[in-house]
Amino acid sequence: MTTALTQPTTGANGGRVAVAAAGRRVVKAYGAGETRVLALDRVDVDIASGAFTAIMGPSGSGKSTLMHCLAGLDTVSEGEIWVGDQEITKLKDKKLTRLRRDRIGFIFQAFNLLPTLNAAENITLPMDIAGRRVDKEWLGRVVETVGLGGRLKHRPNQLSGGQQQRVAVARALAARPEIIFGDEPTGNLDSRAGAEVLRFLRQSVDELGQTIVMVTHDPVAASYADRVLYLADGRLVDEMLRPSAEAVLDRMKHFDTFGRVS
Numbered sequence: 001m002t003t004a005l006t007q008p009t010t011g012a013n014g015g016r017v018a019v020a021a022a023g024r025r026v027v028k029a030y031g032a033g034e035t036r037v038l039a040l041d042r043v044d045v046d047i048a049s050g051a052f053t054a055i056m057g058p059s060g061s062g063k064s065t066l067m068h069c070l071a072g073l074d075t076v077s078e079g080e081i082w083v084g085d086q087e088i089t090k091l092k093d094k095k096l097t098r099l100r101r102d103r104i105g106f107i108f109q110a111f112n113l114l115p116t117l118n119a120a121e122n123i124t125l126p127m128d129i130a131g132r133r134v135d136k137e138w139l140g141r142v143v144e145t146v147g148l149g150g151r152l153k154h155r156p157n158q159l160s161g162g163q164q165q166r167v168a169v170a171r172a173l174a175a176r177p178e179i180i181f182g183d184e185p186t187g188n189l190d191s192r193a194g195a196e197v198l199r200f201l202r203q204s205v206d207e208l209g210q211t212i213v214m215v216t217h218d219p220v221a222a223s224y225a226d227r228v229l230y231l232a233d234g235r236l237v238d239e240m241l242r243p244s245a246e247a248v249l250d251r252m253k254h255f256d257t258f259g260r261v262s
């Protein structure tokens with residue numbers, strides 16, 4: 001599915017793992033002169049294929065900017081972004097749009113479902129628009145994993161928040177993207193519905209081999225990931241493998257102690 005980048009990285013299991021996306025010396029600055037903000041300051045990052053990565057850090061540390069740059073939703077000021085073996089920072093708009101459509105999936109805090117379409121239609125909409133054939137067998141597995149089987153004919157307003165977000169996750173998975181990026185995907189959900197979605201994201205990594213990158217503020221959400229990356233002031237300052245919610249919370253407090261968070 002994804003191709004290893006030139007520099008293999010060491011995975012949670014201590015072995016070599018393929019890299020689904022990477023950033024090299026990524027700088028992102030907004031504005032100029034006195035109002036210049038350095039949102040990302042020479043970030044080097046590898047996102048392992050077939051793993052669940054969480055990005056954490058205080059407000060304004062650059063989490064969303066990093067995610068948007070890795071996903072090709074925003075340009076970088078300096079440095080390189082790779083998706084598989086493709087350097088996307090070199091691509092022209094049209095090719096980048098196609099790459100995003102064909103190889104990347106998104107889940108946002110707002111579910112972004114069309115109210116007039118039922119769950120099944122919402123799930124296949126991006127592929128219908130792109131004129132892509134829907135792989136029925138894969139779709140069946142996705143729907144089964146999401147546990148939406150009995151509700152496929154329901155419209156979004158007939159579904160709970162957690163179910164709506166599961167439809168959004170199924171929509172992202174259905175196209176078999178190389179990577180799914182989630183920006184606070186459980187931010188709008190109560191803890192029970194959030195856990196439902198997080199369990200499903202975990203399952204899609206374990207059972208379907210999906211690669212997921214999620215920005216979150218929530219240590220419990222981060223504990224579903226294989227690896228947590230910590231950003232502070234636009235820099236990657238730490239990481240944690242096989243995190244527990246307590247350990248993540250502890251690490252965040254630790255940053256406070258060292259004055260690395262505002």
Ligand SMILES: Nc1ncnc2c1ncn2[C@@H]1O[C@H](COP(=O)(O)OP(=O)(O)OP(=O)(O)O)[C@@H](O)[C@H]1O
Nearest residue numbers: 030031037039057058059060061062063064065066
């Ligand atoms: N379009 C923009 N114009 C100017 N500054 C921006 C813009 N987008 C982000 N920034 C600044 O870049 C820095 C990083 O922002 P970013 O949204 O990536 O942080 P974040 O860690 O995702 O924050 P939060 O947790 O609050 O969402 C912040 O200082 C922010 O004010």
